[in-house]
Structure formats: C-alpha cells, structure tokens
Amino acid sequence: MNTITNTTIGTRRWWALGALTLAVLAVSLDVTVLSVAIPTLAVALKASEAELQWFSAAYSLALAALMLPAGVMGDRFGRKKVLVGSLILFGVGSIACAYSPSPAAFIIARMVLGVAGAGLITMALSALTVLFSETERPRAVGIWAAANFLALPIGPILGGWLLTNYWWGWVFLLNVPVALLGLIAVVSFVPESHSASRPGLDPVGIFSASAGLAVVTYGLIGAGQHGWKDVTALVWMVGGLAVLTAFGLWEGWLSRRPGGQPLIDFKLFQSANFTWGVLLMTIGLLAMIGIMFTMPQYFQAILGTNAQGSGLRLLPLIVGIVIGAGAADRISVRIGRKITVALGFTLMAVAEGIAGANMSVTSTDVFIAAWMALVGLGMGLALSTAASAALAELPAEHSGVGSGIMQALQKLGAPFGVAILGSVLNAAYQSQLNLASLPASAATLVKQSVFAGVAVAQKLNSAGLLTSVRTAFVSGMNGTFWVSTGIAIAGVVLALAFLPGRAHIGVKAEERIEGMEAKRV
Numbered sequence: 001m002n003t004i005t006n007t008t009i010g011t012r013r014w015w016a017l018g019a020l021t022l023a024v025l026a027v028s029l030d031v032t033v034l035s036v037a038i039p040t041l042a043v044a045l046k047a048s049e050a051e052l053q054w055f056s057a058a059y060s061l062a063l064a065a066l067m068l069p070a071g072v073m074g075d076r077f078g079r080k081k082v083l084v085g086s087l088i089l090f091g092v093g094s095i096a097c098a099y100s101p102s103p104a105a106f107i108i109a110r111m112v113l114g115v116a117g118a119g120l121i122t123m124a125l126s127a128l129t130v131l132f133s134e135t136e137r138p139r140a141v142g143i144w145a146a147a148n149f150l151a152l153p154i155g156p157i158l159g160g161w162l163l164t165n166y167w168w169g170w171v172f173l174l175n176v177p178v179a180l181l182g183l184i185a186v187v188s189f190v191p192e193s194h195s196a197s198r199p200g201l202d203p204v205g206i207f208s209a210s211a212g213l214a215v216v217t218y219g220l221i222g223a224g225q226h227g228w229k230d231v232t233a234l235v236w237m238v239g240g241l242a243v244l245t246a247f248g249l250w251e252g253w254l255s256r257r258p259g260g261q262p263l264i265d266f267k268l269f270q271s272a273n274f275t276w277g278v279l280l281m282t283i284g285l286l287a288m289i290g291i292m293f294t295m296p297q298y299f300q301a302i303l304g305t306n307a308q309g310s311g312l313r314l315l316p317l318i319v320g321i322v323i324g325a326g327a328a329d330r331i332s333v334r335i336g337r338k339i340t341v342a343l344g345f346t347l348m349a350v351a352e353g354i355a356g357a358n359m360s361v362t363s364t365d366v367f368i369a370a371w372m373a374l375v376g377l378g379m380g381l382a383l384s385t386a387a388s389a390a391l392a393e394l395p396a397e398h399s400g401v402g403s404g405i406m407q408a409l410q411k412l413g414a415p416f417g418v419a420i421l422g423s424v425l426n427a428a429y430q431s432q433l434n435l436a437s438l439p440a441s442a443a444t445l446v447k448q449s450v451f452a453g454v455a456v457a458q459k460l461n462s463a464g465l466l467t468s469v470r471t472a473f474v475s476g477m478n479g480t481f482w483v484s485t486g487i488a489i490a491g492v493v494l495a496l497a498f499l500p501g502r503a504h505i506g507v508k509a510e511e512r513i514e515g516m517e518a519k520r521v
Helices: 006-044 049-077 079-098 103-131 137-165 175-189 203-226 231-256 266-270 272-302 307-313 315-335 337-358 365-392 396-431 440-448 450-460 463-498 509-520
Strands: none
Touching: 006 049, 006 079, 006 103, 006 137, 006 175, 049 079, 049 103, 049 203, 049 396, 079 103, 079 175, 103 137, 103 365, 103 396, 137 307, 137 315, 137 365, 203 231, 203 396, 231 266, 266 272, 272 307, 272 337, 272 365, 272 396, 272 450, 272 463, 307 315, 307 365, 315 337, 315 365, 337 365, 337 463, 365 396, 365 463, 396 463, 440 450, 450 463
C-alpha cells in the first residue's frame, strides 16, 4: 500500500493548480487572439459583417449553454475526465479554426471551442474547491484570476506579431501546444474526483437551462450590436428569461419530489457567502468591462497604435490585477472578506472616476497606466476575495454545478455589460459629432464607429472631422467610465451590506486529497 505524506499532497495540489492555470490560459488566449484576427479573417474567408459577428457570438452561445451541463457531467462522471476531454476537444477545435475553408466551417469550429471552453472553465474552478482549504483558496483563486486576465495583453501582442509576419492560421494553432501542455499537466497532477451521491442528469433541467442561457445571451449580443431599442433583441431576451423562469420552477418542483434529483441544489443559495460572492464577482466584471471594451479602441483609433501596442498598454491593468489577486488572501485574513471586497470596489470606483473626469484625446501614457493599474489592483482584490467567498461553503460533491452557476452568471455579465456600455458610448459619440458639412452617405458611415469615422476623415483629409470624431469618442468613453464608477460604488454598498465578514476554517485540503488518493490506491 502506498503512503501519501502531507508534504507530497501539498506539493501535488500546487502543481495541479499550475495545470489548471494552463487550461484557463488556453481559453483566454483564444478569445483575445480572435479580436485581433477579425480584420484578417474578413479578407481570408471572405466573410460578411454578419458572419464576422457570429465568429464571436457562436463561441459565446456555446459557452453559456454548456456551463451547467459541464458542471453536472464533472460531478457525476469525474471532473478530471471532463477536463481531459475538454482539453482534447479544445485542441481539435483550434486546428479546425486554423484550417476552416469557409465562414460556416469557422463558425462551427468556434462552437466546438465554446463547448470545450465550458468544460475547461467550469472544471478548473470546481477543482479549486476540492484541492484547497478555505485559508488557501484566496491565493489559489488569485492565481486562477491572473491566468484569466494574463491573456489580455499576451493575445494581442503575440497574435498581432503572428498576423503581421505569418499565415493567419497560426494564431489558432498557437492554442494547440498550450492545450497539450495543459493536458499533460492535468493527467499528471490533478486527482480524479466526483460527487459521492452521483447526481442525476435531469435532462429537462439541462435542456431548459442551456436553452435559456443561450437565448438570453443571443438577445444581449443583439442589443450590443443594434441597441436596446431593437425589438428582436428584446424578444430574445424576454424569451430566454421566460425559459429560465420555467427552469427554476421545474427545479423547485423536482427538489420537493421524493427521490427527485434536480440539476441545481437551491440550498446553495442559502449561503450568503455563495450567493453574494457570485453576484459580486459578476458586478466586478461589469465594473471593468467598460475598460476592456473602450480602451483598445482608444489606443488604436485615438492614439494610432497597432494591436501589439494596444496589448502593451494593457499591461499596467494586468500587473495591478496580479498584485491585487496575490495580496488578497493576506489582506482578507487581516480585515475580513467583507472589507477586502469593499476596498477593491472602492479602488475601482476612485480610478474609474478619475478616468471619467480627466481622460482626453491628449492623455499621456503615464496617466493612463496609473489609473489602469489602480483599477487592476481593485479588481484583483475584489474578484479573488469574492470568488473565495463563493467557493468557501460550496460542498465538494456539488462543486461542478456550483462552479457552473458562477461561470454562467459571469459569462452573461460580459455581453450584458457590453450591451449597456456600448449603448452609452454610441449615444454620446453620435450626438457630439459635427457632421453638418458632410454628405449623407459619409455622415452615416462616420456614425457607425470611431474607426469608420477616422477612415472617412483621413480619406477626405479633413482635420476638423478627425478632431470631431476623436473628441466625440472620448466623450462617450468617459460616459462609460462614469457608469462603471456607479457599478463599482454599488459593489461597495452590497459587499458591506450582505457579504459575511471573516471565514471559518473548513475541512483541510490534505484530508480531501487523501480520500481521493486512497480510492485510487
């Protein structure tokens, strides 16, 4: 019989965290690389504007729809199995993207990547619950969060260089070695685990949850593209919410039925740590999404940088997130989760308020780097601590479904935030343009986006129009920062009002892993 020491277990779980970090990095890199590759793909695949939109939307829809099913599969059949299968599928999907002969084939490949991404993201977070105790989780979650955001500058920098110098398919083949390394590390270091009760599959619940999340996401994508007055987008959102309401009623009935095995155990929401941890994670994403949505446009359209330069200018934000996430565990031990999360949101509110009041066409790199680093610091503190709070009382047997719930809400938050802030940006941008002397066709083109406006101004060699376009965009961007400031302030208030303070120490990670290892022996 093998003897497993606590030292071996302690070392093993940190190596396992490294494996999970690689898996998360693979997904994050794919998302950021796509944003850089869109102009090249439009030419290479002869894609229409609608098809280009679906390159991103297909991934988001598959990701949202499969979050909860992925959690159930992990709890029932084994979380490591789902991770391994997802990594293999992610590599296959990346190869399919690189060699897609048409827009339709590329869209299908993106959906495959979305399915794989759902398994990877959900199981990576689920594994943190099993591998780490409550005292260790903030640090582990900080590393997980850093991996999520590390791809933001790496993707545009590396992707831009590849697109400039090599065949466009390499930006997707780039995922393959990362996925392969993640696969080797997961197989070697991540222990298998599943729910002791082996939850039922609940096909009605899986279908209704997946359909509802997908339909709501589709509506939010439409609202982001066409505005909140678009009737079709609103109908999709209302329809999706109706399906999700029916899902909730079904799950409630199933939980009261003798022998029923609902997809979601609603007892999870009796925990204030879980409920408010999840909600505050989503609010944190909403408070930061405006920066990720507007600043790359500012860097490229206003400052005239390329994709690589844009990625480099995002580094202060990432450094701030890494520092905040790394310090979150030590700070929360001293002052409690409640105050740590509130402090993180306060830093975000202050930094975004400074940006909203002072950003201009001539803002310096030093000023931008300073306030972005402060936003990142607050984001790292708030996100890591809120995630740790949500995971603190998540039972190991429900970690897959619980992680699926957390990730599903977060993934809905991104298109929701883009739809809201995009509307604020577009309304301010279009209202402040000076287009009196332009032909109607040129004016319509300028209103489409800041990039279109800059292109028209340069084609007409009009310095006045160029100034108007850039000034109008910065005005709209500052409006999004003020909205983000309000969201961050709401995060402060909600954290202080509802998030429990200090954590109690739960079952040690060593004891959980010893149990899993004993089963293998």
